[in-house]
Amino acid sequence: HIPVEPSRPFLYLPSSWYGELAVPPPRRSMAPGLRFPPAFALVQLAVTLLAVLPRHVVPDLAGDRDALLALRTAVGNHLKWDRSVSPCQGWQGVSCSPGPNQRVVELRLVAKSLSGQIPVGTVGNLTALQTLSLRFNAISGPIPADIGGCAELRWLYLKGNRFDGDIPESFFSLALLKKTDLSENRLTGGVSSEFNKLGNLATLNLEGNNLNGALPSGLDLPKLTQFNVSYNGQIDGPVPASLAGLPASAFLGTALCGGPLAACPNSDSEAHKSRKLTLGAIVGIIIAALVVLIIILSICVLIFSRRRRAAAGRSTEAAADVHEGTDPITVTVAMTGRDAVKRSHSPPGSPLIGDGKKLVFLGSAPERPYDLETMLRASAEVLGKGVHGTTYRATLDGGEPVLAIKRLRDVHLPEREFRDRVVALGALRHDNLPGLRAYFYSKEEKLLVFDFVGAGSLSSLLHGSSFDHTHLGFAFFRPRVHGRHV
Numbered sequence: 451h452i453p454v455e456p457s458r459p460f461l462y463l464p465s466s467w468y469g470e471l472a473v474p475p476p477r478r479s480m481a482p483g484l485r486f487p488p489a490f491a492l493v494q495l496a497v498t499l500l501a502v503l504p505r506h507v508v509p510d511l512a513g514d515r516d517a518l519l520a521l522r523t524a525v526g527n528h529l530k531w532d533r534s535v536s537p538c539q540g541w542q543g544v545s546c547s548p549g550p551n552q553r554v555v556e557l558r559l560v561a562k563s564l565s566g567q568i569p570v571g572t573v574g575n576l577t578a579l580q581t582l583s584l585r586f587n588a589i590s591g592p593i594p595a596d597i598g599g600c601a602e603l604r605w606l607y608l609k610g611n612r613f614d615g616d617i618p619e620s621f622f623s624l625a626l627l628k629k630t631d632l633s634e635n636r637l638t639g640g641v642s643s644e645f646n647k648l649g650n651l652a653t654l655n656l657e658g659n660n661l662n663g664a665l666p667s668g669l670d671l672p673k674l675t676q677f678n679v680s681y682n683g684q685i686d687g688p689v690p691a692s693l694a695g696l697p698a699s700a701f702l703g704t705a706l707c708g709g710p711l712a713a714c715p716n717s718d719s720e721a722h723k724s725r726k727l728t729l730g731a732i733v734g735i736i737i738a739a740l741v742v743l744i745i746i747l748s749i750c751v752l753i754f755s756r757r758r759r760a761a762a763g764r765s766t767e768a769a770a771d772v773h774e775g776t777d778p779i780t781v782t783v784a785m786t787g788r789d790a791v792k793r794s795h796s797p798p799g800s801p802l803i804g805d806g807k808k809l810v811f812l813g814s815a816p817e818r819p820y821d822l823e824t825m826l827r828a829s830a831e832v833l834g835k836g837v838h839g840t841t842y843r844a845t846l847d848g849g850e851p852v853l854a855i856k857r858l859r860d861v862h863l864p865e866r867e868f869r870d871r872v873v874a875l876g877a878l879r880h881d882n883l884p885g886l887r888a889y890f891y892s893k894e895e896k897l898l899v900f901d902f903v904g905a906g907s908l909s910s911l912l913h914g915s916s917f918d919h920t921h922l923g924f925a926f927f928r929p930r931v932h933g934r935h936v
């Protein structure tokens with residue numbers, strides 16, 4: 451028996467072709483050949499050999515039988531195939547075509563514990579095979595390189611084995627293939643554009659292999675309805691346009707993009723831009739949030755510090771040593787009745803004082819103590835108006851003491867700062883300065899209480915009708931910043 455060489459196409463020619471090429475038997479042709487020149491004899495010998503070789507490999511049931519037995523030897527010695535009968539007579543998993551020229555057309559050995567590699571010259575020699583199902587066995591090694599010999603193959607099921615290596619080139623010559631399931635093996639290599647040669651393919655399942663690379667962009671299988679390359683982790687790139695309508699489940703566990711999957715980062719520039727924008731938006735939101743947080747914190751700190759200052763101001767109850775370099779000043783507080791504001795004897799334009807604030811004395815309390823209420827009851831007259839407010843003369847009940855009360859206008863200092871300044875003023879000592887005795891602070895009103903100086907005003911002295919210039923020397927008119935008359 452001469453082993454079949456699958457790469458020679460003539461081996462797959464119908465036997466009728468060989469009949470036409472057949473030449474007379476060698477013995478009869480050789481004898482007359484001796485009468486021809488040697489060159490002609492060589493040609494005749496070659497023709498004779500060509501004629502002889504095909505006779506041994508013309509596909510027939512005997513060839514199918516040999517191929518099956520070789521397959522059994524390779525992967526399934528335990529198969530109970532009776533060599534004494536035809537493969538068409540009850541060989542497990544083998545089905546034949548009807549008629550006088552029977553051929554093996556189906557080989558179904560599903561989950562039959564087949565193991566080992568399928569050599570060339572076995573399955574590849576089953577040239578009339580239409581269905582090959584070897585699912586769920588443990589067959590290893592490559593898909594036989596002569597699989598293309600099964601030119602009639604339509605249904606090929608190799609799922610759940612250990613086939614490895616690339617899909618052989620001859621596979622793509624199986625032009626009649628309708629369904630191919632190569633899933634759950636260990637096949638490697640790329641998904642070739644050669645698949646386009648399988649124009650009848652309706653099902654192609656390559657799931658669960660080790661295939662890699664991009665799917666061919668020009669993949670064009672017009673009859674394809676089922677396709678799956680899931681769980682080939684190294685398959686990447688865009689889903690070809692012809693497969694874009696398939697569900698995402700066809701591409702799970704791959705690095706593919708586009709189609710039913712997420713847009714590809716490089717190919718879809720709009721998606722890329724929007725992702726960029728999204729990133730920019732995220733950064734912007736973070737920055738904005740930080741700014742808002744800083745503003746809120748600043749406001750909180752401001753409010754807190756103001757409250758602290760206000761609390762500190764309110765906590766001034768007694769003596770306070772304030773101004774460095776001046777005599778210590780004692781601050782004495784006189785409580786004020788809340789209803790003081792309602793008194794009808796208030797000085798003209800009297801402030802609306804009614805929030806229970808305190809009159810604060812600088813230094814020791816006066817001999818005849820008075821409080822805000824007393825002041826408000828006092829008879830009052832306007833002494834004059836300055837930029838910072840109006841000054842009143844107030845004579846308390848009983849005629850003593852006489853005070854000059856300055857009602858400050860447009861002063862918006864916090865209480866603590868106001869107090870500090872007033873205390874600093876009160877610490878100043880000079881013959882020409884009236885003594886600052888007390889102050890009052892509330893949100894609406896600020897009062898300064900001085901000793902009244904009874905010598906009259908400089909203005910009336912200068913411009914009054916009773917002014918006698920002879921009482922004043924030249925030195926009086928000379929501008930002096932720190933002088934007694936300033």
Ligand SMILES: Nc1ncnc2c1ncn2[C@@H]1O[C@H](COP(=O)(O)OP(=O)(O)OP(=O)(O)O)[C@@H](O)[C@H]1O
Pocket residue numbers: 833834835836837838839840841854856884900901902903904906907908
């Ligand atoms: N302690 C005082 N005793 C007697 N009279 C006073 C006293 N303080 C002020 N006066 C009188 O009241 C007038 C107004 O005084 P005030 O202090 O309001 O004037 P000012 O210094 O011009 O004011 P400002 O500083 O607000 O511009 C003075 O011209 C003065 O005649």
